[in-house]
Amino acid sequence: MKLKALKETTLPSGEIIAEGQIVDISTKGIMEYFPFLRQQTLMVLEIGAEEWEEVACLLWGGFSHDNVSANPEIIFAQENFVKTKAEIEKLKKEIKRLRAEIKKQPLHRQPRGYLKTTASLVGKDTSAQKSLFEIPHFDTAINPYKKVLTKMTAITGNLLFALWQANKDDNNIFKITNLSEIARQLRVEPKELKLYLIYLGGYQRPITKLNIIKEQGKKDKRILSIYHDKLFYIKFNIRLKDGEKGSDFNNDARVGTNYLNFIKDRDIESVEVMPSLTLQEELAGSGLGNVLVDDSFVAFSLGLSDLAYKLFCFSGSNKPTFKITFSKLIDKKYLNLEQQVKGTYNKAGKRIKKGKGQAKILERIKDALAELKDKGHLKEWDYNEQTDLFSWTFSNAVFKHKLLLKKPDETGQTDQTGQDKIG
DSSP states (O other): OEEEESSOEEOTTSOEEOTTOEEEOOGGGHHHHHHHHHTTSEEEEEOOGGGHHHHHHHHHHHSOGGGSOSOHHHHHOOTTTOOOHHHHHHHHHHHHHHHHHHHSSOEEEEEHHHHHHHHHHBSOOOSSSOOTTTSOSOOTTSOSBOOOBOHHHHHHHHHHHHHHHHHOOTTSOEEESOHHHHHHHHTSOHHHHHHHHHHHHSSBEEEEEEEEEOOTTSOOEEEEEEEEEOSEEEEEEEOOOTTOOGGGOOGGGEEEOSSSEEETTSOEEEEEEEEOHHHHHHHTTOTTOEEEEETTHHHHHHTSOHHHHHHHHHHHTSOSEEEEEHHHHTSTTTTOOHHHHHOEEOTTSOEEEOOOOHHHHHHHHHHHHHHHHHTTSEEEEEEETTTTEEEEEEOSSSBOOHHHHSOOOTTSOOOOEEOOSOO
């Protein structure tokens, strides 16, 4: 797919396209260029016939149906682009079908990076300081780095992404003024919700970010960055009594960490929430990107066991049909179950805690996959003992992957097989 700049254009990535310059992009890169196509600072020179449906899916997947033009030929009917009326009608028909699909249920986007993070990090916290529930006070000695998330903390994050997309202000901040309403959706008490918010905004977590660098005439560079950041930037706004000030409250009166805390026995006026910049970029379509889900996502997740939730998030971050070996699936980049299988070792390589063994964890994974099939997420799954290979295909019950919305070809099949190439 080739684009030409009608005038000098600066992309969000910082890349500058000079007037008259022609860039060759894949359909996966269309989201970055789409606003400039609408503004007609860029024009499409060439597009393959086989790319029409893919482009329509991508346009729909990154924007609400209200933002998809009712007259796609106005956006795309530029010189040397639309060859026939039949091509225009094909795109119109595809967009109309996608509009009808998106209107069936309320949808929002979940960032793939967060889904992969939760698939890896959700588990039982075995650190010395196990929980803010057990140490309900501010402590400057609390380790600000966490490699574990509880399932409820992770699901709170899933809910915040949905609410942030629907309610963010011009500064990209979602302000919570009723904690009870948010807690109700999670089926918890407001006091529990406040602690989940501490876990999301009060600790640094390992973050994976994919940057794609485009150079004219060269193959795209895929740069993977791994670093620590807070998953959400959160701020508690506390209502003080007359004459009170922050310095009146010592550590024993606070709950949280150096990064984020609130004062006990004082009302919270509001809570300001914003996803990390990396996750915002994914929601906008860059980096690892995002996947559309319907608004039953949180309710569905609440009904899952911990391991089923990890597999739910991991599977949803990939293509609908996926294959992976057991040894790779338990790796820390995926479900992070290697220590449960092999045990825990110290820096000298000596085992200090015995693992449960492959057979035990293998059965747990099978049980979790069976749970996901029973509850409608998976259409089918299998484990091949000879090849040590898991395979599954998920339905569009919750995840609205664009491949599941594509029309089947004449054989009734769609191209849905995928491997995780990023890791």
